[in-house]
Amino acid sequence: MLSRSSSQQSFPASSASSRSSLSSLSTVGQDQLGSELHPYDFICVGFGPSALSIAIALADTAPHALDKVLFLEKQNRFMWHGGMLIPASRMQISFIKDFATQRDPTSPFTFLNFLHSRGRLIDFVNQANFYPLREEYQEYMSWCADHFSKQVVYNTNVLSVTPFAPKKKNDGESGGIRLLRVTSACSEDDVPGNENARTRYARNAIICTGGRPRFPECLKQLRTKYAYNTVRYVNTDQRQGLGTNAVLQSMIAHSSDFIYLIPYLQSRAAKKQSFKIGVLGSGQSAAEIVLHILAAFPDFVNVEMIFSSRALRPADDTPFVNEIFNPSAVDAIYSLPQAIRQRLICEDKDTNYGVVRAQLIEKLYEELYSQKLPGHRKRLTLLSSRTLKEASISDNGSVSLSLSNSISGEHTEAINESSERKEYDYLIAATGYDRTFENESLLSGLKKYMNTSNENYASFVTREYRLKLDERLVTAGVWIQGLCEDTHGLSDSLLSIMAIRGEIIADQIFPHKKGRSE
Numbered sequence: 001m002l003s004r005s006s007s008q009q010s011f012p013a014s015s016a017s018s019r020s021s022l023s024s025l026s027t028v029g030q031d032q033l034g035s036e037l038h039p040y041d042f043i044c045v046g047f048g049p050s051a052l053s054i055a056i057a058l059a060d061t062a063p064h065a066l067d068k069v070l071f072l073e074k075q076n077r078f079m080w081h082g083g084m085l086i087p088a089s090r091m092q093i094s095f096i097k098d099f100a101t102q103r104d105p106t107s108p109f110t111f112l113n114f115l116h117s118r119g120r121l122i123d124f125v126n127q128a129n130f131y132p133l134r135e136e137y138q139e140y141m142s143w144c145a146d147h148f149s150k151q152v153v154y155n156t157n158v159l160s161v162t163p164f165a166p167k168k169k170n171d172g173e174s175g176g177i178r179l180l181r182v183t184s185a186c187s188e189d190d191v192p193g194n195e196n197a198r199t200r201y202a203r204n205a206i207i208c209t210g211g212r213p214r215f216p217e218c219l220k221q222l223r224t225k226y227a228y229n230t231v232r233y234v235n236t237d238q239r240q241g242l243g244t245n246a247v248l249q250s251m252i253a254h255s256s257d258f259i260y261l262i263p264y265l266q267s268r269a270a271k272k273q274s275f276k277i278g279v280l281g282s283g284q285s286a287a288e289i290v291l292h293i294l295a296a297f298p299d300f301v302n303v304e305m306i307f308s309s310r311a312l313r314p315a316d317d318t319p320f321v322n323e324i325f326n327p328s329a330v331d332a333i334y335s336l337p338q339a340i341r342q343r344l345i346c347e348d349k350d351t352n353y354g355v356v357r358a359q360l361i362e363k364l365y366e367e368l369y370s371q372k373l374p375g376h377r378k379r380l381t382l383l384s385s386r387t388l389k390e391a392s393i394s395d396n397g398s399v400s401l402s403l404s405n406s407i408s409g410e411h412t413e414a415i416n417e418s419s420e421r422k423e424y425d426y427l428i429a430a431t432g433y434d435r436t437f438e439n440e441s442l443l444s445g446l447k448k449y450m451n452t453s454n455e456n457y458a459s460f461v462t463r464e465y466r467l468k469l470d471e472r473l474v475t476a477g478v479w480i481q482g483l484c485e486d487t488h489g490l491s492d493s494l495l496s497i498m499a500i501r502g503e504i505i506a507d508q509i510f511p512h513k514k515g516r517s518e
Contacts, residue, residue, distance in 0.1 A: 034200035036166060036179070040070050042477075042509055043182045043200060045158045045442065046208035047073035047148075049080055049099075049141065049495060050481035053502030054206065055148045056099045056109045058510070061503070065510050070200070071152045074187045078145035080138055083257040084285060086292050091137050092284065092315070092357065093495055094130040099144055102327070103499040109147075114140045157187045159197065161205050162445035163474065177449070177474040180205045204477040204509055207442065211433025211482070211493065213254035216280075218391040219429055223252055251399050252391075255285045255430035258292075265426060266297065275301045278401065278422065280388065281430030282307030284315070287356040289428060291363055294379060304381045304422070305364075306403065307354075311384060312364065315355040324348050324489065325496040333489040334463045341487070348490055353432070389419070391427075398423040435483050435493050443467070449474050461487055464508050465501070479505050 034040055044051045051071050058065050100107035107113075111132070115121040118139075124132075132140075145152070164181040182205065185197045215223065253261055269275035277293060279286050286305060293303045323329060333341055356364075364382070371378045383403070390402035401422045449469045450460055460468040465488075467478040481501065485492045 034070065034202070036164075036201050039179050040200065040202040041065065041068040042070075042204040042206055043180070043202040044069070044071045044206040044208055045161065045182070046210060047071040047078065047145070047152050047154075048208060048210050049498055050210075050501070051206065051208040052078070052141065052145055052148075053099050053498040054208075054481075054505050055151065055502075056107070056144060057103065057499070057502035057506040059147065060100065060104055060107045060109065061506065062510050065506075066148070066151055069151055070202070071148070072156045072158050072182070072184055073152055073154050074157045076155045076187075078142050080141050081134075081256065082138075083259045083261075084255060084288070085135055085138055085259055086288050087135065089134045089288050090129075090131045091134055092131070092317075095132050095137075096130070097496050098140070098499065099502070100499050102497070103503050109144050111137075111140055114143050117143070155187045156184050158182060158184045158442065160441075160445060161207075161443055161478070163449065163476065164201060177476055179203060180476045180478070202476075204479070206479045206481065206505065207483070208481045209442065209483075211435040213256050213429075214432050214434045215252075215254065215429050216388050216391075216431060218388065219252055219427075222391050222393070251393060251397075252427045252429065255281070255289060255428055256433075258285075258289050258428060261428075262296070268425065269297065269301050272425070273300060275425050276423075277301065277303045278306060278399065278424035278427045279303060279430060280306045280427065281432075282309055282312055282354045282356070283430060283432070284356050284360070286430035287312070287360045287364060289430060290380065291360065291367070294367060299377055299379065302379045302381070304383055304424070306383045306386050306388070306401075306422075308387050309354070309384065310407075312361050312382075313350060313355045314358040314361055315352070316350050317357075321348070321351060324351065325491045325494070327497045327500040330488050330491065330497070331463065334487055338459075341489075345485065345489060352490055352494065383422075394423060398425055399427045401427070433493075435485060443478065446474075446478065459487060463488075464504055466508060477509065479508065481505070 034043075044054065051073075055066070055069075055071065058069070095111045096102070098109075098111040100109040101111070112121060115124050160181075160183045162181045162183070163177040164179040165177045166179060179201045180203075182200045182202060183197055184200070265277070275297075279290050279293075282305075286307070290303050290305050293301065324333075333344065336344070364380070367380050368382065370376055371380065385407050386403040386405055388401060389404050392400045394400045401424070403420050403422060405420060446467070446469065450467070461480050461484050462468060465479045465481060465484060467480060469478065482493045491497050
């Protein structure tokens with residue numbers, strides 16, 4: 001088990017109450033809690049941004065509550081999209097949408113206070129830029145996470161969250177399901193039933209498992225078929241603070257592993273006179289990966305960007321459209337009938353899915369244009385209007401893709417389709433994440449206590465993110481974060497209203513909490 005060490009930070013002189021709240025964080029040993037007789041108030045599965053926002057909301061408003069809460073995280077340290085910490089890449093949201101400012105601008109956990117503690121506040125202001133480097137925002141999140149080292153157990157994979165009905169002391173009968181049993185094991189030894197598994201009990205559970213890398217079906221099948229053919233690479237890039245083991249497929253990987261891949265790809269490319277990388281996707285991640293390959297790899301490394309739309313689309317971040325990420329917008333979207341809600345979510349997807357910031361689109365076009373100048377090699381190709389149909393591994397060890405090329409005629413409704421085959425030395429799928437509960441087995445033990453047999457758990461979450469269970473049988477609470485886009489809108493999996501969401505859940509579990517100033 002590896003955890004970060006906590007250290008008291010320096011805070012502005014005007015934040016006396018803030019310093020007080022931080023100094024009162026829990027010092028209770030974790031081994032004293034979690035039994036059937038002394039359950040945690042809640043156990044949170046995962047310690048990413050969603051969970052961190054809850055911890056910060058409690059530290060700001062009810063630091064005493066941190067005495068009896070626990071976060072279980074499968075990574076060996078706090079890391080947010082570590083595989084996409086591409087140098088010079090920037091956040092797509094304003095720093096004001098940090099873990100605290102929208103909820104309480106006087107909180108010690110604001111991004112500005114972080115900059116002040118690091119001695120960079122004035123320099124940051126001089127940039128006149130609302131969008132921090134992603135590297136710096138990861139540093140900010142880790143800085144926040146450091147304050148909760150006593151509440152987090154890293155390198156721990158949760159195997160199940162099941163209902164538990166304690167026996168009444170007098171008659172031995174069950175008193176209803178008042179507790180949840182959380183079974184976990186070391187992330188490197190997470191086979192259910194193994195002797196290293198550990199059980200803890202809690203009155204409530206929060207599910208913050210995050211998204212799972214998503215692959216097109218044919219790539220998923222190919223990765224399963226060649227699962228034995230893997231490479232283990234340990235990234236020790238101290239500048240970015242990465243040190244996570246990543247088990248990577250030797251031919252196909254997800255964009256979430258890109259940074260970890262670079263030394264491996266460079267070593268493979270060095271053994272060949274030419275090396276071609278395919279990047280599947282039309283979103284921000286795909287564009288950033290393509291541009292970094294062009295900048296960081298030798299001239300003999302070529303890259304092809306494959307996507308289904310006719311052109312790369314810019315992200316719409318104009319003010320009126322951005323209002324869909326206002327905290328109050330969640331109330332509106334949640335209250336709508338399902339059919340209308342789904343239509344609106346679909347209409348708004350060009351704010352986040354399959355779109356690229358305009359500046360990066362311009363950079364890509366500049367790259368394409370510069371290739372036409374004398375003395376320049378053609379390294380970048382954009383394959384638009386392509387749909388992936390099949391994938392295989394060729395005899396020479398390359399990834400072979402069968403692509404359908406669909407182009408609409410300018411003056412006709414007819415669509416001409418032609419197939420082509422492309423081969424790559426390596427393929428990176430920037431194809432997003434699965435953020436649904438359809439394949440989530442973590443809460444399968446609670447299914448029979450739900451008010452319906454529908455397997456889509458997220459459709460049965462209250463506005464306050466609580467799973468709807470039969471209250472006659474279950475008093476223990478379960479909250480879900482980041483998996484409720486279908487009911488709560490596009491902001492559910494984003495950082496935009498993280499501070500507000502953290503407070504909502506903290507208020508639900510600790511309704512009588514006292515604020516820092518009280």
